[in-house]
Amino acid sequence: MTRPAARGVAGFTLVEVMVALAIVAIALPALLFTLYQQVDTTGYLRDKSMAQLVAVNKMTEFRLVTLARREVSAGRETGSAIMAEREWFWTVESIPTEVPQFFRVTVSVGSQEQRTTTERALYSLVAYLSADLRVDTTPLEESAEGGDGGEGGEDSEPSNGVEDAANGRNTPEASSRDQPGESDNE
Helix, strand or coil, X not given: CCCCCCCCCXXXXXXXXXXXXHHHHHHHXXXXXXXXXXXXXXXXXXXXXXXHHHHHHHHHHHHHXXXXXXXXXCEEEEEXXXXXXXXXXXXXXXXXXXXXXXXXXXXXXXXXXXXXXCXXXXXXXXXXXXXXXXXXXXXXXXXXXXXXXXCXXXXXXXXXXXXXXCCCCECHHHHHCCCCCCCCCC
8 A cells, every 4th residue: 555645734833933933022122112212202292392382482471571661681580380281390591692782581491300401491492682672753754854855744654664563663674774875766
């Protein structure tokens, strides 16, 4: 009698299974680490976005208070604000610059765990503000001597200057029209 032919081998050998498990054992922790990093980065970006909103709010508040008082107060102020049901710590620091009548204002914001030194802040916002907050109510045509010879009574036209509603001063657009050598009729 003849022996029946050997069947084809179906399945994996023990060595193949062990190699596959080793590959999975190496790849799975790397994948989990990458996923954890992504979740951690998302939380950091959320916190940084909220800190940015707090910093913008504090800078806007500082500008409004400065305009109301008509002076830029130099120094450091700290406090906290609630945003997105969390407490955020902020520091506003105003220091004079080398340019006369200009201040550098820095708003630093941190979370509950970290205090708001500029180096450790979650977000810092810097602005330069002029200390010259006088309101110029004199129209440009009245302040110029000579002019077109008109009397400039009650019916006179308003000045060509564009007045900034936020601070009551003429904007650079208006002051650039008064520069010698420049003319709109060229």
